[in-house]
Amino acid sequence: MKEFKFLIAIWKTNLQSAMEYRGAFLTQTIGMMVNNFIYFAIWIIFFDRFKDVRGWGINDMYVTFGILASSFGLVSLLFGNAFMLSDIIAKGRLDYYLSLPRPVLLHTVASRTIASGMGDFTYGLISYVASGYFTWDGLARYILAMLLAATVFVSFLIFTQSLAFWLGMMSNFSNLVLNAMLTFGIYPITLFDGYAKLILFTIIPAALMGAIPAEFIRAFTWETLAQLLLGAIGFLALAIITFNIGLRRYESGSAIQTEV
Amino acid sequence: MKHFAKYWSIFQITLLNSLAYPGEMVGRSLMIIPFMWIFYQLWKVTFSTAGADVISGLTLRDTLWYLMLAETIELSRPPLARTMSENVKDGSIAYILNKPYDFMLYQFSAAMGETIFRALVNAIFGGLTVWWLVGAPNHPEGFIIALPAIFGAWFLQFCLNAMIGLSAFVVEDVSAFTWIYQKLAFIFGGMLIPLNFYPQWLQTFAKMLPFSSAMYGPVYLSVAPSRELFISVMTLQLAWITALTILLIIIYRRGLTQLTVNGG
Numbered sequence: 001m002k003e004f005k006f007l008i009a010i011w012k013t014n015l016q017s018a019m020e021y022r023g024a025f026l027t028q029t030i031g032m033m034v035n036n037f038i039y040f041a042i043w044i045i046f047f048d049r050f051k052d053v054r055g056w057g058i059n060d061m062y063v064t065f066g067i068l069a070s071s072f073g074l075v076s077l078l079f080g081n082a083f084m085l086s087d088i089i090a091k092g093r094l095d096y097y098l099s100l101p102r103p104v105l106l107h108t109v110a111s112r113t114i115a116s117g118m119g120d121f122t123y124g125l126i127s128y129v130a131s132g133y134f135t136w137d138g139l140a141r142y143i144l145a146m147l148l149a150a151t152v153f154v155s156f157l158i159f160t161q162s163l164a165f166w167l168g169m170m171s172n173f174s175n176l177v178l179n180a181m182l183t184f185g186i187y188p189i190t191l192f193d194g195y196a197k198l199i200l201f202t203i204i205p206a207a208l209m210g211a212i213p214a215e216f217i218r219a220f221t222w223e224t225l226a227q228l229l230l231g232a233i234g235f236l237a238l239a240i241i242t243f244n245i246g247l248r249r250y251e252s253g254s255a256i257q258t259e260v
Numbered sequence: 261m262k263h264f265a266k267y268w269s270i271f272q273i274t275l276l277n278s279l280a281y282p283g284e285m286v287g288r289s290l291m292i293i294p295f296m297w298i299f300y301q302l303w304k305v306t307f308s309t310a311g312a313d314v315i316s317g318l319t320l321r322d323t324l325w326y327l328m329l330a331e332t333i334e335l336s337r338p339p340l341a342r343t344m345s346e347n348v349k350d351g352s353i354a355y356i357l358n359k360p361y362d363f364m365l366y367q368f369s370a371a372m373g374e375t376i377f378r379a380l381v382n383a384i385f386g387g388l389t390v391w392w393l394v395g396a397p398n399h400p401e402g403f404i405i406a407l408p409a410i411f412g413a414w415f416l417q418f419c420l421n422a423m424i425g426l427s428a429f430v431v432e433d434v435s436a437f438t439w440i441y442q443k444l445a446f447i448f449g450g451m452l453i454p455l456n457f458y459p460q461w462l463q464t465f466a467k468m469l470p471f472s473s474a475m476y477g478p479v480y481l482s483v484a485p486s487r488e489l490f491i492s493v494m495t496l497q498l499a500w501i502t503a504l505t506i507l508l509i510i511i512y513r514r515g516l517t518q519l520t521v522n523g524g
Contacts, residue, residue, distance in 0.1 A: 027436050054309070
């Protein structure tokens with residue numbers, strides 16, 4: 001409860017800070033929505049020509065794109081530093097968080113809001129509403145699926161970026177896994193079978209951020225809910241354990257400074 | 261000639277800089293492998309569902325080699341607009357502008373220096389992956405024929421990105437513009453889906469825009485090389501290069517009058 005209050009306080013501060021530059025916040029929000037729409041138009045063109053991919057049609061793409069965008073947006077808004085954790089570790093910028101009496105990981109990742117995340121978050125919701133699958137109970141499932149997909153995503157980011165404790169500067173690798181996660185997440189799951197599917201549930205858990213939440217939103221099944229819950233809990237545990245083990249190896253950058 | 265020697269040196273220095281960190285370069289280029297693999301999955305299923313070996317003049321093999329070159333061009337492009345925006349935000353623009361070289365030519369030389377080695381590594385990784393997935397290209401000579409058009413594509417992309425970067429002189433943060441530009445280039449440049457597969461009206465429209473000269477034209481030339489196509493791609497590209505260079509010079513001159521440097 002204490003940590004939750006702390007999180008709320010950080011998010012409130014982040015929001016106030018973002019609102020200081022309202023113009024930039026609005027530009028980035030609207031810019032990202034336009035960006036997502038144009039990107040999605042490629043899928044509209046594709047499905048207009050080829051109709052479906054092994055039973056996966058444009059409406060399924062709306063839901064998948066929607067949940068992926070919303071969960072990505074949510075992580076950008078609430079845990080923006082998760083995207084640059086490896087940089088923070090490698091450059092010795094954890095000193096600041098270590099010097100304060102708060103949980104280091106939580107404090108670090110929540111200390112930044114990426115304004116464009118609001119555009120992703122909103123676009124995702126619009127995409128779901130436009131999918132033709134919208135129902136009120138579906139919306140409730142959407143919210144739950146978004147929270148679980150965001151948990152998988154932020155955990156995956158923390159896990160991969162925490163490898164910087166061992167590997168040092170690894171921004172290229174971080175970008176690689178981030179791009180892989182987003183790219184594989186948006187493609188129809190029906191394209192993959194066998195080992196490829198296994199990879200999308202484990203090494204690059206893109207299926208837990210795109211296809212599986214989308215399936216759960218379209219129709220409730222205990223199986224998909226269990227997959228999402230298991231994925232979220234498993235990756236969260238993996239992320240926390242990896243970060244904490246890595247933290248023991250952390251070397252100070254003598255960089256206690258104001259983090260803005 | 262002596263005047264251009266300094267830009268050649270800038271190009272060489274940036275190229276050597278990129279060679280100084282081969283591990284980083286290779287790491288970054290690995291991204292093309294999953295991209296090509298996922299494209300293969302998508303188009304294999306699409307061709308199989310359509311029950312056709314050739315769709316709009318392209319086979320599965322052509323499509324994959326097309327996408328490989330398109331990705332190579334795109335992934336090799338340095339983030340010029342973002343760099344220029346950062347230069348404006350942190351004030352370092354002041355140090356670049358007062359040096360005895362032309363700002364735009366400096367940016368171009370540095371951008372090309374960053375591009376060349378990156379493109380080579382991307383092409384090697386991407387080419388090997390596609391070769392393994394679908395076999396050798398149907399027209400290997402196409403990649404040589406398309407080379408001038410590929411350089412033209414990079415020049416056009418430089419002009420477009422520099423214009424976005426220059427907008428930082430006025431608005432400082434250009435990220436929203438770069439996202440939108442990138443996605444417009446994806447859609448109208450035929451980067452993820454060859455323009456051949458678009459509805460006719462959209463193909464006609466897309467081919468009228470500079471994005472297709474900066475991507476689709478050179479890439480399609482590499483998989484379907486012919487004298488007529490070469491002439492048509494190069495003519496259109498040169499027309500765009502002329503128009504955008506003039507526009508870039510005008511925007512740059514105007515931008516200089518509006519620039520406010522924040523410290524530095």
